[in-house]
Amino acid sequence: xxxxxxxxxxxxxxxxxxxxxxxxxxxxxxxxxxxxxxxxxxxxxxxxxxxxxxxxxxxxxxxxxxxxxxxxxxxxxxxxxxxxxxxxxxxxxxxxxxxxxxxxxxxxxxxxxxxxxxxxxxxxxxxxxxxxxxxxxxxxxxxxxxxxxxxxxxxxxxxxxxxxxxxxxxxxxxxxxxxxxxxxxxxxxxxxxxxxxxxxxxxxxxxxxxxxxxxxxxxxxxxxxxxxxxxxxxxxx
Numbered sequence: 001x002x003x004x005x006x007x008x009x010x011x012x013x014x015x016x017x018x019x020x021x022x023x024x025x026x027x028x029x030x031x032x033x034x035x036x037x038x039x040x041x042x043x044x045x046x047x048x049x050x051x052x053x054x055x056x057x058x059x060x061x062x063x064x065x066x067x068x069x070x071x072x073x074x075x076x077x078x079x080x081x082x083x084x085x086x087x088x089x090x091x092x093x094x095x096x097x098x099x100x101x102x103x104x105x106x107x108x109x110x111x112x113x114x115x116x117x118x119x120x121x122x123x124x125x126x127x128x129x130x131x132x133x134x135x136x137x138x139x140x141x142x143x144x145x146x147x148x149x150x151x152x153x154x155x156x157x158x159x160x161x162x163x164x165x166x167x168x169x170x171x172x173x174x175x176x177x178x179x180x181x182x183x184x185x186x187x188x189x190x191x192x193x194x195x196x197x198x199x200x201x202x203x204x205x206x207x208x209x210x211x212x213x214x215x216x217x218x219x220x221x222x223x224x225x226x227x228x229x230x231x232x233x234x235x236x237x
Contacts, residue, residue, distance in 0.1 A: 010168070011139065013176070014080040014185035018124060021181035024069045025126050028208075031065045036100055040108065050110045050194070051209065053099035060098035060208055069124075070095060073183060077120060077212060080185045090223070091214040094230075098210035103133050104203075106196050112138065115188035118211035128180035129203035133194040135184065136175040140191055144169055178205070188212075 018024065038055045041048060052058070061070050074093050081087045101110065101123055115121045123135065145151055151170045154160040163170050175195065176184060186192065188211060218229040 011187070011190060012084060013137070014076065014084055015176065016076040016079070016183045016185070018072055018181050018183055020068070020072065024066070027065050028126055032060065032063050036060060038100070040102065040104055048108055050103060050108045051099055051101050053097070058097040058099040061095045061210065073122065073124065076183055077122070077185060080120070090217055090220050091226070092217055094213045094215055096211050096213050098208055101207040101209045103194065103205040106199055106201050109133060109196055110194040112191050112193040114191055115211050118188040119214045120185055120212040121188040121210065122183055122185045122212065123207045123209045124183045125178045125180050125207045127204055127206040128178050129201065129205060131198035131201040132178055132205040133196050133201070134175040134177050136173055136193055136195050137186065138191045139172050142172050145172070178207070
């Protein structure tokens with residue numbers, strides 16, 4: 001039988017390579033890391049804290065020693081917008097928050113979440129030992145799901161899976177094994193988390209995570225969607 005399947009609503013991630021990674025890694029460990037060090041185990045709740053965002057210091061992007069790094073990050077963001085998503089060059093890029101994402105033990109996993117205040121989120125992998133945790137993305141909408149659970153992966157018995165083979169049309173989860181020196185960009189509203197892949201993980205998986213807000217350039221006031229230039233904002237307490 002003749003037929004054609006057409007995938008109409010993809011979610012597109014971006015994986016780029018940071019050109020001066022070795023230099024940035026050295027600068028970060030020598031001059032910056034100690035300023036953002038935090039306790040991996042919350043002393044009050046005794047729970048694992050895999051990110052530094054919760055300790056109230058999400059401002060790595062303000063470090064002058066890393067200006068060149070974040071300039072390169074913004075270059076990747078522009079490439080993602082203009083050459084992957086085919087969006088016009090009408091936005092200024094504002095990095096609003098940056099924090100550490102860290103795993104030092106097998107069970108140091110980040111639970112599923114989104115970054116609701118921003119448009120694009122990223123993680124730049126500074127240090128990635130063997131068997132480091134994967135970053136996983138989930139499709140909560142799953143338009144192709146004919147009924148709840150049809151695409152679910154049975155963790156107890158693979159024979160009970162209804163799917164013969166997972167692909168772009170039926171996968172509700174996608175994962176990437178991080179590579180040191182790479183940056184991953186994705187829509188902030190996309191649910192994501194980290195997952196341990198092996199009990200042989202040792203060392204420290206360290207990344208800089210961040211949020212980005214897109215602001216229309218000053219000359220584009222006529223657009224009805226998106227944030228207008230911040231010079232026109234009026235703040236009230």
